Amino acid sequence: MIGVLGAGAFGTALAVALARDGRQVMLWGRNEGTMAEMARTRETARLPGVTLPEGIEITADLAHAAGAETLLLAVPMQTLSTVLGSVSAPLDGQKLVACCKGIDLATGEGPSHVIAHAKPGALPAILTGPSFAADIARGLPTALTLACEDAEAGLVLQHVLSTKTLRLYRSTDVTGAEVGGALKNVMAIACGACIGAGFGDSARAALMTRGFAEMTRLAVHLGAKPETVTGLSGLGDLALTCTSELSRNYRYGQALGRAEGFDPSVTVEGAATARAVAALAEREGIPMPVSGVVAALTEGKVTISEALDELLSRPLKEE
Numbered sequence: 001m002i003g004v005l006g007a008g009a010f011g012t013a014l015a016v017a018l019a020r021d022g023r024q025v026m027l028w029g030r031n032e033g034t035m036a037e038m039a040r041t042r043e044t045a046r047l048p049g050v051t052l053p054e055g056i057e058i059t060a061d062l063a064h065a066a067g068a069e070t071l072l073l074a075v076p077m078q079t080l081s082t083v084l085g086s087v088s089a090p091l092d093g094q095k096l097v098a099c100c101k102g103i104d105l106a107t108g109e110g111p112s113h114v115i116a117h118a119k120p121g122a123l124p125a126i127l128t129g130p131s132f133a134a135d136i137a138r139g140l141p142t143a144l145t146l147a148c149e150d151a152e153a154g155l156v157l158q159h160v161l162s163t164k165t166l167r168l169y170r171s172t173d174v175t176g177a178e179v180g181g182a183l184k185n186v187m188a189i190a191c192g193a194c195i196g197a198g199f200g201d202s203a204r205a206a207l208m209t210r211g212f213a214e215m216t217r218l219a220v221h222l223g224a225k226p227e228t229v230t231g232l233s234g235l236g237d238l239a240l241t242c243t244s245e246l247s248r249n250y251r252y253g254q255a256l257g258r259a260e261g262f263d264p265s266v267t268v269e270g271a272a273t274a275r276a277v278a279a280l281a282e283r284e285g286i287p288m289p290v291s292g293v294v295a296a297l298t299e300g301k302v303t304i305s306e307a308l309d310e311l312l313s314r315p316l317k318e319e
């Protein structure tokens with residue numbers, strides 16, 4: 001049995017893909033009324049046009065869902081610690097796969113460390129890479145990274161969670177996979193802002209490349225392998241999110257670039273993560289100029305033209 005905690009777009013899409021491939025899945029969401037409606041209609045507004053297969057048990061009972069041997073944690077990053085704290089069972093020996101992307105603002109940690117602190121007896125892993133929930137739910141071909149420090153558990157998870165259209169590549173470099181997934185959202189905001197402000201495609205390509213350099217610098221500093229950053233979880237997801245209007249982070253950036261408002265109920269992981277990264281970079285003494293500018297932009301501390309000036313006025317250096 002696979003339990004999915006978080007019945008938003010991504011958790012539901014994963015549940016649909018796994019159930020379609022014959023897995024028994026429990027999908028948990030915190031709102032009883034919403035879950036009852038989902039169970040009745042077998043539909044959700046988060047994934048229009050998608051029918052939830054019968055193999056998905058829909059529940060608002062957290063303790064029940066948390067009993068599954070494998071748990072996919074598909075809640076927003078800044079709520080992960082609270083959600084895990086609401087599960088009273090220790091989850092010892094259970095595989096906890098973080099499906100969220102970001103860095104916890106309160107602790108400066110990625111999802112696997114948040115899991116390790118909340119449930120020290122569990123086996124943490126991360127599922128990350130280029131994939132829009134709508135694509136996964138429609139059964140379109142997708143390739144992701146499944147990273148787990150315990151190689152044996154990683155192998156089991158790779159097989160449990162791969163389907164005919166969802167292809168998982170295995171890694172033991174959890175830090176590298178987490179940093180890639182977290183930073184690509186920050187860079188997507190930067191790229192969206194660049195396009196929204198009319199700075200052009202050449203500027204966006206420069207931001208993606210320098211953003212990738214920042215991603216690599218932080219990941220390697222934290223002990224990751226550089227080749228992980230060039231994989232699906234890093235470069236792959238950066239390429240998708242910085243170039244597609246289907247990305248919420250990119251669209252949020254576009255709104256910033258146009259000095260327009262943005263619906264605060266939409267999940268935009270890169271905003272809080274930019275602030276977490278800026279604090280981490282300062283603490284560790286790592287230059288992360290694009291992340292710093294995105295953090296300042298999202299906090300309203302600089303305008304889009306001040307952000308551009310800040311990046312362009314940096315001392316000239318070697319690539």
Ligand SMILES: NC(=O)C1=CN([C@@H]2O[C@H](COP(=O)(O)OP(=O)(O)OC[C@H]3O[C@@H](n4cnc5c(N)ncnc54)[C@H](O)[C@@H]3O)[C@@H](O)[C@H]2O)C=CC1
Pocket residue numbers: 006007008009010011029030046074075076077079082083099100101102131132133134266267269
């Ligand atoms: N939507 C996508 O295409 C993808 C999303 N992700 C990641 O998945 C994570 C979740 O994103 P989405 O599902 O897209 O967001 P969403 O906004 O569609 O859904 C978030 C869900 O979390 C629930 N939630 C919020 N706060 C909660 C709390 N304190 N306790 C319990 N539940 C809570 C909401 O009710 C909602 O059902 C994010 O980290 C995102 O980066 C990863 C890959 C693709």
Ligand SMILES: O=C(CO)COP(=O)(O)O
Pocket residue numbers: 101129130131132185188237240241246247248249250267268269
């Ligand atoms: O992570 C994603 C694609 O891999 C989804 O991106 P957004 O959260 O920006 O929509």
